[in-house]
Structure formats: C-alpha cells, structure tokens
Amino acid sequence: MVAKSSTEEPSFAILDPPRSAFRRRRFLLPFGVSAGIALAGAIALFASGTVALPFQQITVVTAMMASKSVYFQDSEVRRILMANGVDVRVSDSGGSREIARDRQERVREFDFVMPSGQAAAELIRDRFGGRVYFPFASPLVLGAFREYAEALEAEGVAKGQKGDLYYTLDMTAFVKLSLPDDGGAPKTWNKLKQSVDNRNQIVAQSPNPCDSYSGSAWLGLVAFAANDSAAPTDKNALEVARRVKPVFEIEGLHGSGIGTTFFYPDGRTSAPVGVMYEHQYMAHQFATVARTGKPDPERVLLYPDTHHRTEPWLIAFSPAGERVGDLIRNNADLRRRALELGFRLDNQDSTALPDLLKERGLPEPVLSLTEGFLPKPPDLETMIREVGRCPEIRVPI
Template structure:
C-alpha cells in the first residue's frame, strides 16, 4: 500500500510532464512553421518584378544569368526591352515600365523631367571613341590627324577630319593611303541622329568644334554650327537606330564597310574580353581629344525602379559584372585596371573631356538636322 501511495503521484507527475512536453513541442513546431511562413511572406513581399526600356548596348548585361542571379538575391527580377535613347524618352509610360535607362545625360535629363523622377542613378559610364583599323589609323597618323602614343591612338585634329568630310575628300587622296587607296569618301559612320545616343554624342563633339570650341548654348550657336554638323549625318546614307547593329557590321564586314565608326569604348572592350584572340589584330580604338563621356543614367518611374537604381549603383558584384561588359563604374575598382590585367590597354582616366550641350540645345540641334532629312 505504501508503494502504491508513493508511486501514484510520481506516475501522475510523469504523465502531466509528458502531456505538457507534447503540448510545448507541438506549439514550438507550430511557432517555427508560422515564423517560416512569415519570413516567406516577407520575402515574397520584398521581391519585385520590373520592366524597363534600355539602350541596346546594355541588353547583354541585363540578360546575363549572373546579373539576373545577383538581382534576384536582392529580391529583384528585371525584364528589359531595347530602344534608342530618344525613343526611350518618347515612349515614357509609367503604367507599362518601371524605369528607363538611356545612354546619355541629355536624354536622361529630359526623361527625368517627363517622369518627374525625384532621383536618378549613374551605375556606369563609357567614353566615346572611334572604332577603326590599324591601316586606317596609320593613314591618319601620316596626315597629322591622329597621334599614336604607345598602344593608344588619339584623334588630335578633329576639325581637320571634319573639314575633309565636309569637302567630300576620298581616302585615296590622302597621303600614304596605299593600304586603303579607295574612292570611298572619308566619313565617320554613326547611328541615326534622330533616335540614338551615340550619334548625339558625335553631334555634341562636332558641334563643340564647329562653335569655336565652345559648348552650344544659344540659338545663334545652333545656326552657326548647323552647316558644319548636318552633312556629317546626311552624307552617311542609311543609319541604324541603335548602336549594336553598326558595331556588328564593323566586326563582320571590316574596314571596307566601316573605316571609322563612332562608338562606345565599352563595345570594343567587351568584344576583346570575349575574344582574346582578336586583341592583337588590326582593330583599334581612337580616342578623340577632347572626347565626351556617355553616362548610362537610370531614371526610375516607380519605387521598384528606384530600388533597382540603388542596387546597380552600390552592389560590388554587379559593378564587377559591368566591368566584364566594358563599362566603367564608381567604387574602388573602375574597370581599366581589371582590363589591363587581361592585356587590354585603355587610359585609366581621360582628362580632356567636354560636356554635351544641355538637353534643350541638343534637342534643337537634332530637330534642325531632322528637318533636313525630309
């Protein structure tokens, strides 16, 4: 009897403890599952899917699986469509797109005004260059228009080159033109000035020299430079609306089709990074002196677009990937130092740089040229 008397409370204690432990464990499991559901819900709420209009030279970057993965790690999915920079402004639609990413500051400023964006972002930039070929560059060196410094070529007499273009000079008329003694007129090929930023950057540089080395900033300046700059575009014939197509022609058809192409430094650097066997070939970059930078400016239309701009500007992994596409960036590493380690020589910095005209005066120049196409 005494054993039973003492055993019964002990068994009751064990039973109560087991029931309590079961309840605690069950509640713990439910609590953990609830917490996991909350975290998943929060992650889902943080994830955004964006759509944007971009310049064609950035399409490969946004379609890179590594870029998509880096963005997904930040809770961002992006779908992009390509268009010329002026077209991006013309097609502003905050109901359809979350951001626009044109290739130049003047168009980005116009887009900022149209979208009423409170903030814009500058994730990467690239100087404008002339994509050419060593035999062509050497002809221009012999004629005192281009200067070679080590592995680099610099266009030091753009006014003379523009004068040759304006007067219809042919390559065979130049000194030491034996390797390109053709009846082809001297021209710098570009994209369509009516739609594309790279052509607008060519216009900015040409108008600077046509205006006595002053940035165009009045109607009088516009009228002064038009006779100089309009023929640069009118005499080219058919022009592509975005920068990727003429660069593909330059690569595929060689100097017979495109002796000189106004292009982005990023296009050539990206090509050499992808095709190291072509680094020692005849492809060369000629840096105008002065040159002009093309700033790739993200203009957000929605909070989600602004979130993308913050990530592109600040994420080191995305900056490193941008370098692989030939873009220069902010941050501790800008790009040229990485390319040098792979045998691609570019200037670390460019000191002789001008600004393009403001959006208002550049637009007036473009519209004036546009009327002459009709």
C-alpha cells in the same frame, strides 16, 4: 603414458549469397550514383546562391532602354539579380531619345528606364520625374579598323598611344578633313597620303541623332569642333548645324547598331570607322583575350581630343525600380560584372577598369583632359531637328 591431445585447425566455409542479395545490390547501385550527383549539384547551388531561388519570392521588374540593355541581358548579371530576388524584363526603345519622345506617358508604366547618356536622361527626368541612379559610365569613341587609323595618323589627324590599340583623334582636324573649307571635292580614303582601298568620303559613320544618344552626342562634338571649340548657342546653333550637316548626310544616318556590326567578321564593309561607346570595344577585347589569349589587333579605338563621357542614368518610377538601382549601384558582384563588360565605375573606383585591363594583358587608354561641351538641350534639339529631320521633343526651358 599420457596421450597427446590433438586440436584440428578451424575451417571456414564460404557460402554463395542468395541470388536476391545480388539483385538488391544491382538495384540500389543506380540510386547511389544519382544521390552522389545530386549532392554535388546541391553543393554547387549553395555555393552560387541559386539554391534558394525556388523558395524565395522573385520580383519581376519591367524596364525600357536602348544600347545599355546588353548589361541586363548578360547571363551573369541576370544570375546575380535573380539570386537577389529580381528578374528584369527589358523592352527595347530603339534609341535613348525615343524614350524622351514618348507622348503618351507610357514611360511611367515601366519600373525604370535607362537612357544611354545624361543629355537624353535629363529630358526624361524633367518630363516624367523619377529617382535617378548613376551606375557607371562609358566615353564616346570611334571604333576603326587599323588601316584607317594609320591613314589618319599619316595625315597628322590622329596620334598613336602607347600599347598599339588606341589613338588620340584631333577633332578639329578630322572635321576639316570631312568638310574642306576650300569648296573643292571632299577627300576620300583612297586619296590620303597613306591610301586605303575605299573610295568613300572620310567620315565617321554615326547612328541617327534623332533616335540614338551616341548619334546626338557625336553631333554635339562635331559642332563643338566646327565652332572653334565652343558649344553652339541659340544665336548660331542652326547655322552650325547646317554647316556640319553634310558630315551626317554623306552615307545616310544609321541605326543604333554600329557598335555591334563593327565587330562582325565583315565589319569593314559596314562601318570601317564608326561612333560607339568604349565599353563595347573593351567587352570585345576581354572576350577575345579569353578565347584566344591575345587581343584583336585589327580593331582599334580613336579617342577624341575633346572627350565626352556618357553616363547612363537609371531613372526609377517604382520601389521595384529603386531596388534595381540600389543593387546596381552597391552590389559588389554587379559592379565587378559591369567592369568585365567594359564600363567605368564612379570616382571611388576610378582605377578599377585600368586594373582589370592590366590583369587581362591589355593597355590602358589615355583620355583627353579637355571636355567637348554639348549645346544646351534646346539648342541641341534645334541642331538635331535640322540634321536628322526628326520630330520635335518638348524641352523644358
């Protein structure tokens, strides 16, 4: 009889690893986590285009400007420019007209300057030369707290537009309200049909026209309205200036910061109705919608029925300045960011801002088709010196 063979099941022994192996794993674990974080960061840098910055040459570009410095101080604009090898360093001029007033030829020490509007820009170009770029535009408007706009509407001086954030302002009627023809006491806000708790005279607070482009342009629009919808000439510029001067002297001439203080929590106490640029208001509403999901209902815009479209000129004096001008004019990311900061682009993208307003749930304003013509530069200078008592700027004839 053959005996059956038996096979034992194999056994597996689990041995404790050496203590040194545990130490190695604990030692390497933090490096693994750090490597993962570094990889994720590198991917993000590649996606944004920033990863190349340490390896490319950065050109420092110097500039002088006034209110439009907000564009170059924007963090996203700075990031895009840096990604293209440009670092713009801005010096505040204190006002666009201050640039033109410079008598020491220091303007050309900058790579470029950027006055806020075409009238001041023409003075600078005619004095200092340079290559001109037209990056974007922003109409001149009045910012107002709602109760003031409604009071003007009750007087028949303003008319609400569709969307409840904008009004059209009858400039002739508004100037007459500020300068009554009967020689009597000027009207105050608390004496209107729809009274506002404010005993001040009815005016739009304006930056000093000596320094600020918005102030000088507002003077031109007031003069246009007071002169039967015609720009004053050399024959009557001084007379018209003296006639409208009280509008600018009632509460004193302000600095160029009205477009900032208006949006402060206590804005009503500083400038309940003030001259500013449209982009300042739109940027405020874009930020408010992003933060709260709805626009600020207390602040509205008054669009003059004789409009003035301000066009900042970038005037380059060097190849580095021209590089910035080319980028702002042609770079798609920079143009998109200009829209997000409330600016209007050129006629090729005339629907871009309305499309963005719709995208953000904001109404589109209606601009008047009637342009308020400013006096010719020498005549406007005559008016500015009379109203603001400021130093003369040499104006080419």
